[in-house]
Amino acid sequence: xxVSTDPTLRSGLRIAIVGATGAVGQVALQILADRKWPAxxxxxxxxxxxxxxxxxxxxxKLKIVEGRADAFAGIDVAFISATTAVSRELAPVLARQGVLxxxxxxxFRMQADVPLVVPEVNGKDxxxxxxxxxxxxxxxxxxxxxxAALRSLAPLRRVxxxxxxxxxxxxxxxxxxxxxQNAAIVEGRDTARSVYPHRIAYNLLPQVDRFLDDGYxxxxxxxxxxxRKILHEPALPLSSTCVRVPVRISHSEAVHVELARPxxxxxxxxxxxxxxxxxVVDDPxxxxxxxxxxxxxxxxxxxxRIRRDSSHPDGLVLWLSCDNLRKGAALNAMQILDxxxxxxxxxxxxxxx
Amino acid sequence: xxVSTDPTLRSGLRIAIVGATGAVGQVALQILADRKWPAxxxxxxxxxxxxxxxxxxxxxKLKIVEGRADAFAGIDVAFISATTAVSRELAPVLARQGVLxxxxxxxFRMQADVPLVVPEVNGKDxxxxxxxxxxxxxxxxxxxxxxAALRSLAPLRRVxxxxxxxxxxxxxxxxxxxxxQNAAIVEGRDTARSVYPHRIAYNLLPQVDRFLDDGYxxxxxxxxxxxRKILHEPALPLSSTCVRVPVRISHSEAVHVELARPxxxxxxxxxxxxxxxxxVVDDPxxxxxxxxxxxxxxxxxxxxRIRRDSSHPDGLVLWLSCDNLRKGAALNAMQILDxxxxxxxxxxxxxxx
Numbered sequence: 001x002x003v004s005t006d007p008t009l010r011s012g013l014r015i016a017i018v019g020a021t022g023a024v025g026q027v028a029l030q031i032l033a034d035r036k037w038p039a040x041x042x043x044x045x046x047x048x049x050x051x052x053x054x055x056x057x058x059x060x061k062l063k064i065v066e067g068r069a070d071a072f073a074g075i076d077v078a079f080i081s082a083t084t085a086v087s088r089e090l091a092p093v094l095a096r097q098g099v100l101x102x103x104x105x106x107x108f109r110m111q112a113d114v115p116l117v118v119p120e121v122n123g124k125d126x127x128x129x130x131x132x133x134x135x136x137x138x139x140x141x142x143x144x145x146x147x148a149a150l151r152s153l154a155p156l157r158r159v160x161x162x163x164x165x166x167x168x169x170x171x172x173x174x175x176x177x178x179x180x181q182n183a184a185i186v187e188g189r190d191t192a193r194s195v196y197p198h199r200i201a202y203n204l205l206p207q208v209d210r211f212l213d214d215g216y217x218x219x220x221x222x223x224x225x226x227x228r229k230i231l232h233e234p235a236l237p238l239s240s241t242c243v244r245v246p247v248r249i250s251h252s253e254a255v256h257v258e259l260a261r262p263x264x265x266x267x268x269x270x271x272x273x274x275x276x277x278x279x280v281v282d283d284p285x286x287x288x289x290x291x292x293x294x295x296x297x298x299x300x301x302x303x304x305r306i307r308r309d310s311s312h313p314d315g316l317v318l319w320l321s322c323d324n325l326r327k328g329a330a331l332n333a334m335q336i337l338d339x340x341x342x343x344x345x346x347x348x349x350x351x352x353x
Numbered sequence: 354x355x356v357s358t359d360p361t362l363r364s365g366l367r368i369a370i371v372g373a374t375g376a377v378g379q380v381a382l383q384i385l386a387d388r389k390w391p392a393x394x395x396x397x398x399x400x401x402x403x404x405x406x407x408x409x410x411x412x413x414k415l416k417i418v419e420g421r422a423d424a425f426a427g428i429d430v431a432f433i434s435a436t437t438a439v440s441r442e443l444a445p446v447l448a449r450q451g452v453l454x455x456x457x458x459x460x461f462r463m464q465a466d467v468p469l470v471v472p473e474v475n476g477k478d479x480x481x482x483x484x485x486x487x488x489x490x491x492x493x494x495x496x497x498x499x500x501a502a503l504r505s506l507a508p509l510r511r512v513x514x515x516x517x518x519x520x521x522x523x524x525x526x527x528x529x530x531x532x533x534q535n536a537a538i539v540e541g542r543d544t545a546r547s548v549y550p551h552r553i554a555y556n557l558l559p560q561v562d563r564f565l566d567d568g569y570x571x572x573x574x575x576x577x578x579x580x581r582k583i584l585h586e587p588a589l590p591l592s593s594t595c596v597r598v599p600v601r602i603s604h605s606e607a608v609h610v611e612l613a614r615p616x617x618x619x620x621x622x623x624x625x626x627x628x629x630x631x632x633v634v635d636d637p638x639x640x641x642x643x644x645x646x647x648x649x650x651x652x653x654x655x656x657x658r659i660r661r662d663s664s665h666p667d668g669l670v671l672w673l674s675c676d677n678l679r680k681g682a683a684l685n686a687m688q689i690l691d692x693x694x695x696x697x698x699x700x701x702x703x704x705x706x
Contacts, residue, residue: 158664162515162607164557164596183539186532197640202600204517204645206607206658206672211637215618215660224663237664241607241672243517246599247555254515254559254594256609265568284564287550292557305559307568310577311511311590319559319594 008334008341009035015337016075016099018067018090019082020044020055023172024104028079028330033058043075047082069093076346079333080104095131100346102133102333106218109134109226116229118332120277121148123339125230133336138328139163139219139242139251140226142301142320146255147231149275150316153267154259156233157314161223161240164252165208166292169324170195175248182246201246208242217242250292251328252321259314265306268316272303277327282306290321298323299331361687361694362388368690369428369452371420371443372435373397373408376525377457381432381683386411396428400435422446429699432686433457448484453699455486455686459571462487462579469582471685473630474501476692478583486689491681492516492572492595492604493579495654495673499608500584502628503669506620507612509586510667514576514593517605518561519645522677523548528601535599554599561595570595603645604681605674612667618659621669625656630680635659643674651676652684 004010015037019025025046032042039060045067046053054061065071069090072078077100080087087105094101108114115125116134121144126133136144139161147156167174174195181191181201191199198205208219219242228236273280281290282304290302301322309315322328340346357363368390372378378399385395392413398420399406407414418424422443425431430453433440440458447454461467468478469487474497479486489497492514500509520527527548534544534554544552551558561572572595581589598605626633634643635657643655654675662668675681693699 160513160609160662160664162594164517164598179539182535186536186539198644199646202646204598204600204605204674206605206642206644207637207640214663215637215658216663217637239609239662239664239668239670241515241658241670243605243607243672245517245557247557252557252559252596254596254607256513256592284560284568287560289559291551291559293552293555305568305594309513309592310567310569311513311592315592317592317594319596321557 006035008338009037011341012041013076014041014043014074016043016045016072016078018045018078018080018086020064021046021050021053022081023168023175024081024325024329027325028081028333029055029057031330031334045071072097072099075099077102077337081329091132098347099131100129100133100340101131102135102336104135104329104333106137106222108132109136109222110229116226117336117339118144118230119335119339120145120275122230122232124343126336126340126345127343129345133340135329135332135336136226136230137219137222138169138324139165139223139253140230141328141332142251142322143223143253143255144227144230145275145278145301146272146303146318146320147227147257149271149278150257150259150263150268151231152271153263154261156236157258157260158237159227160238160256162254163240163242164245164247165242166247166249166251166324167200167244168249169251178246178248196244200244203246205244206241208244247292249296249323249325250321251324252290252292252319255318255320256309257316258309258312259316262314263316265308265316269306272306277301278303280304280306290319292321295321295323297326299327301327359388361691362390364694365394366429367394367396367427369396369398369425369431371398371431371433371439373417374399374403374406375434376521376528377434377678377682380678381434381686382408382410384683384687398424425450425452428452430455430690434682444485451700452484453482453486453693454484455488455689457488457682457686459490459575461485462489462575463582469579470689470692471497471583472688472692473498473628475583475585477696479689479693479698480696482698486693488682488685488689489579489583490572490575491522491677492518492576492606493583494681494685495604495675496576496606496608497580497583498628498631498654499625499656499671499673500580500610502624502631503610503612503616503621504584505624506616507614509589509610510613511590511611512580513591513609515607516593516595517598517600518595519600519602519604519677520553520597521602522604527553531599531601549597553597556599558597559594561597600645602649602676602678603674604677605643605645605672608671608673609662610669611662611665612669615667616669618661618669622659625659630654631656633657633659643672645674648674648676650679652680654680
């Protein structure tokens with residue numbers, strides 16, 4: 001067997017996954033397994049409820065450990081994808097212990113001393129970390145990749161988005177709820193619900209996360225604030241409507257972008273196609289366009305329906321689908337680790353207080 | 354029993370429904386039954402395949418007649434909701450026979466001598482008919498109602514829309530396809546498809562109708578062209594992305610509107626709430642907002658999530674859901690007839706050639 005050319009794999013690092021039983025944790029495990037990440041350099045953690053259970057990994061059984069601050073001896077990198085409360089409690093403590101925390105929650109994303117990173121867009125930002133690096137919300141990641149690609153053609157002027165978000169973004173329980181409701185409806189039974197405030201099967205919820213005073217949801221605010229931070233464009237005008245749809249995996253977005261000059265769709269298609277992590281799927285004549293079921297389980301952000309905005313001379317319209325658990329979360333986290341290894345940024349400059 | 358105060362009901366008119374077995378035809382029948390429209394002033398028509406079958410109506414059985422041009426003797430009004438080909442063949446012939454045709458297809462909507470009418474918005478346009486009045490596409494109708502309400506505050510400058518369209522817009526076969534695919538998926542079986550080019554269950558299709566050369570679909574063009582015609586604003590900038598979602602009934606839309614001045618959401622809420630046919634459902638604190646399952650089977654267009662557009666000083670953002678079979682089709686048709694009766698416009702000025 002040849003020696004791996006993957007610097008992260010050769011690094012000898014030990015990784016902990018906190019939230020290993022969750023929807024994102026499971027995909028993280030899958031990605032590590034695909035890389036043949038050695039089982040003895042992997043620790044799976046979850047809540048006390050799951051501690052002691054075993055998870056299959058590369059032909060072995062890994063026992064789940066309770067994710068307590070004192071369980072991280074010998075761990076170099078912790079990927080946390082649990083609840084925001086878990087992230088708030090664990091991340092600063094681990095950072096002080098010298099563990100690099102890659103955090104999936106919204107707890108630290110907008111903190112000035114925490115880089116918020118999509119490696120294809122602002123990979124160098126990992127250099128500024130003080131022990132915690134955040135990954136963006138799963139709707140932000142594909143959007144900033146598209147915007148970064150288009151910005152190479154002309155400055156961005158304004159962005160509006162309508163999302164179509166899969167239930168796995170809420171977690172594994174929401175996927176079960178959708179499945180159970182669908183089963184009940186096709187069998188003519190009454191539906192039950194516990195995760196969402198309304199039925200999601202055969203329905204749409206124009207609410208993701210809680211509402212704020214301005215009528216936007218926290219999800220919609222995240223999209224604006226995180227996009228601005230990642231693109232280093234603190235005043236970029238952006239407005240979105242975030243909607244939950246009865247789909248298991250992959251978020252989709254209808255995006256209107258205004259640029260500083262008219263951009264031909266062919267130009268846009270070219271820069272999008274050559275942007276790392278994006279695959280252009282745009283052959284309408286053959287009904288070929290991004291769809292959630294096609295993006296699910298795949299790495300790239302799928303972008304298509306690229307056309308002029310018929311309502312604005314400098315506008316483009318497009319449609320994207322992206323696996324919210326993969327590039328929207330676990331894959332992006334792994335790529336952040338790769339970037340930190342590559343740039344020699346594993347040791348924080350100084351721990352977060 | 355008291356005499357009806359409904360002038361259309363008292364008119365003595367005889368109505369034919371062409372496409373009585375279809376998704377829209379069935380809703381039209383329901384609306385007529387709710388009005389206690391007399392069975393002897395109603396003729397149900399469909400294709401030769403359905404001719405002879407019986408449909409229950411107000412405790413009677415009505416036999417379906419084949420919808421041929423020579424079957425309309427004694428009919429005053431024909432509501433056609435079949436295929437575009439059927440509309441193209443029948444409507445001009447009937448108009449020449451003096452039948453008022455209210456047509457649900459895209460065949461005549463953009464024809465200059467055919468009024469395209471949403472009674473709450475441009476009811477008086479029925480006066481210009483020459484035998485055919487078209488009803489708009491089911492995504493256009495709720496949008497123009499919202500735009501007409503907002504226009505009372507300030508001129509419209511630009512509109513962008515992302516739609517979330519129910520499968521019943523395609524027809525009853527598409528509803529069965531969604532149900533069958535959902536059943537197969539929850540039971541772990543393979544799905545089959547025949548109506549759509551891709552699976553619709555647990556998925557999204559960013560294609561409604563066929564693609565045109567500019568990258569937009571015919572559905573997206575309809576939305577622009579029909580909105581301009583109904584609002585009498587032939588240059589209104591409008592761009593949309595039309596998406597099919599796994600929902601049975603009710604189309605939803607995320608709408609960005611730019612006006613000629615900043616409009617306070619409270620002002621917008623007021624004019625929307627007082628606009629006929631619109632119900633404002635906008636209480637985010639109680640997770641109360643328009644949803645397709647709440648709009649289905651109801652008359653009003655539900656509008657909510659009304660807020661400032663954080664990306665434009667003169668912009669508003671909102672979300673709507675509307676029963677695509679009811680106000681999106683059959684109800685609007687019935688209201689056009691009411692308007693024609695009320696305005697004494699039943700007889701055309703001169704038949705369409």
